[in-house]
Amino acid sequence: MRIAKNTFGVGDRFGRQAKPQLRACMLAAEQGIEVIPTWNKSHREHLTVGSEPPGVRRAADAAARALRWDKPYYVDADHINLDTVDGYLDSADFFTLDVAYAIGKPAAPAAVDALLGRHPELIGRIEIGGIEQPFETTREGVAAIASRYLFAVQEAGRIYRYIESAKGAENFITEVSMDETDDPQTPAELLVILAAAADEGIPLQTIAPKFTGRFNKGVDYAGDVAQFSKEFANDLAVIACAVERYGLPETLKLSVHSGSDKFSIYAPIREATARFGAGVHVKTAGTNWLEELIGLAEAGGGGLALAKDVYAGAYDAREALCAPYAAVIDIDAAKLPSPAEVRTWSSRQYTAALRHDRANADFNADLRQLLHVGYKIAAKMGARYFGMLAECEESISRNVTENLYRRHIEPLWGARRAPAESE
Numbered sequence: 001m002r003i004a005k006n007t008f009g010v011g012d013r014f015g016r017q018a019k020p021q022l023r024a025c026m027l028a029a030e031q032g033i034e035v036i037p038t039w040n041k042s043h044r045e046h047l048t049v050g051s052e053p054p055g056v057r058r059a060a061d062a063a064a065r066a067l068r069w070d071k072p073y074y075v076d077a078d079h080i081n082l083d084t085v086d087g088y089l090d091s092a093d094f095f096t097l098d099v100a101y102a103i104g105k106p107a108a109p110a111a112v113d114a115l116l117g118r119h120p121e122l123i124g125r126i127e128i129g130g131i132e133q134p135f136e137t138t139r140e141g142v143a144a145i146a147s148r149y150l151f152a153v154q155e156a157g158r159i160y161r162y163i164e165s166a167k168g169a170e171n172f173i174t175e176v177s178m179d180e181t182d183d184p185q186t187p188a189e190l191l192v193i194l195a196a197a198a199d200e201g202i203p204l205q206t207i208a209p210k211f212t213g214r215f216n217k218g219v220d221y222a223g224d225v226a227q228f229s230k231e232f233a234n235d236l237a238v239i240a241c242a243v244e245r246y247g248l249p250e251t252l253k254l255s256v257h258s259g260s261d262k263f264s265i266y267a268p269i270r271e272a273t274a275r276f277g278a279g280v281h282v283k284t285a286g287t288n289w290l291e292e293l294i295g296l297a298e299a300g301g302g303g304l305a306l307a308k309d310v311y312a313g314a315y316d317a318r319e320a321l322c323a324p325y326a327a328v329i330d331i332d333a334a335k336l337p338s339p340a341e342v343r344t345w346s347s348r349q350y351t352a353a354l355r356h357d358r359a360n361a362d363f364n365a366d367l368r369q370l371l372h373v374g375y376k377i378a379a380k381m382g383a384r385y386f387g388m389l390a391e392c393e394e395s396i397s398r399n400v401t402e403n404l405y406r407r408h409i410e411p412l413w414g415a416r417r418a419p420a421e422s423e
């Protein structure tokens with residue numbers, strides 16, 4: 001399976017929005033933009049919601065059938081490893097092998113030596129087309145990189161071969177993610193990683209490195225956009241070089257695990273991918289669940305009441321909800337309105353606080369992050385939540401489609417340079 005050039009990860013925590021999500025890609029198709037949807041759901045999300053991987057496949061297939069979508073689409077087993085992959089083998093055709101936990105575990109010295117022996121080109125003056133300054137590496141420096149990353153790449157090889165033995169090599173797309181770690185990989189590190197991945201025989205089609213800055217859930221990028229742009233472009237250059245040198249798939253591209261809504265880096269991504277003629281995979285997730293809440297609140301009545309109950313529940317359980325996401329949220333508790341205050345809000349006030357429109361003075365990024373990680377509260381409501389989703393389907397699906405198309409797809413891939421703010 002060869003991955004399409006531009007792919008868009010659309011998480012759907014409760015499995016009810018595949019159709020409006022796909023509609024956003026259809027709107028793009030009508031404008032001549034090919035964006036291939038990829039339904040990603042991580043093991044953590046499944047555990048929190050109490051869902052099973054085959055449900056993601058069923059929802060995607062049903063949406064594609066209902067809307068007569070005749071292009072590809074993928075189902076991504078997101079952030080899996082050997083402990084968790086089994087449940088995804090039948091239903092997924094895209095596997096994100098998460099080996100960030102293995103970074104820094106030292107590889108066997110003999111394996112490091114073997115890598116250095118196979119790849120003398122990694123040592124010395126490294127010139128890569130698209131990177132202005134050639135850089136110098138030493139044998140010790142490359143050995144140190146290999147010690148830090150080779151075990152993780154070998155781990156990816158083990159996971160890849162396990163999936164390959166179950167599914168057959170031609171039947172799935174392989175991504176390797178190293179984003180959930182502290183430091184961005186340098187060009188030299190990425191080059192060593194890709195050389196090692198080729199040696200492992202991993203037909204890598206997307207790789208998610210760590211980028212500079214904070215990718216907090218559901219809110220904009222917090223960091224140095226110029227530095228991000230430079231790292232992103234350098235990574236594209238290294239990938240192009242590695243594809244040529246090491247025979248990795250020509251489709252190999254970068255994957256940005258955005259945590260949703262990193263609007264201020266969309267323009268640099270767009271500019272750099274155009275310059276390199278490269279594709280990109282941009283993964284979002286919780287932005288869709290927040291549109292469910294916006295659609296509920298917009299509908300008023302029982303929908304608005306439920307949206308307020310979710311906030312109250314999330315507010316009360318905020319410490320427990322935030323703990324697993326501590327590295328990817330920054331919530332100023334002093335800026336969270338009390339549940340009692342939110343109870344008095346109109347539909348307009350609730351949606352203004354939650355909808356990701358930075359031009360709106362009432363937008364509250366702290367509330368948005370809390371609700372982003374608060375989906376467990378809705379999951380616990382069970383039938384009441386699903387019943388209300390069905391009742392408020394019109395406003396929810398409208399918001400889901402519009403969010404993906406106008407705030408994400410147009411700025412990333414649209415023909416005209418759409419403003420990041422679309423309200």
Ligand SMILES: [Zn+2]
Pocket residue numbers: 079177179180208257
């Ligand atoms: Zn990730």
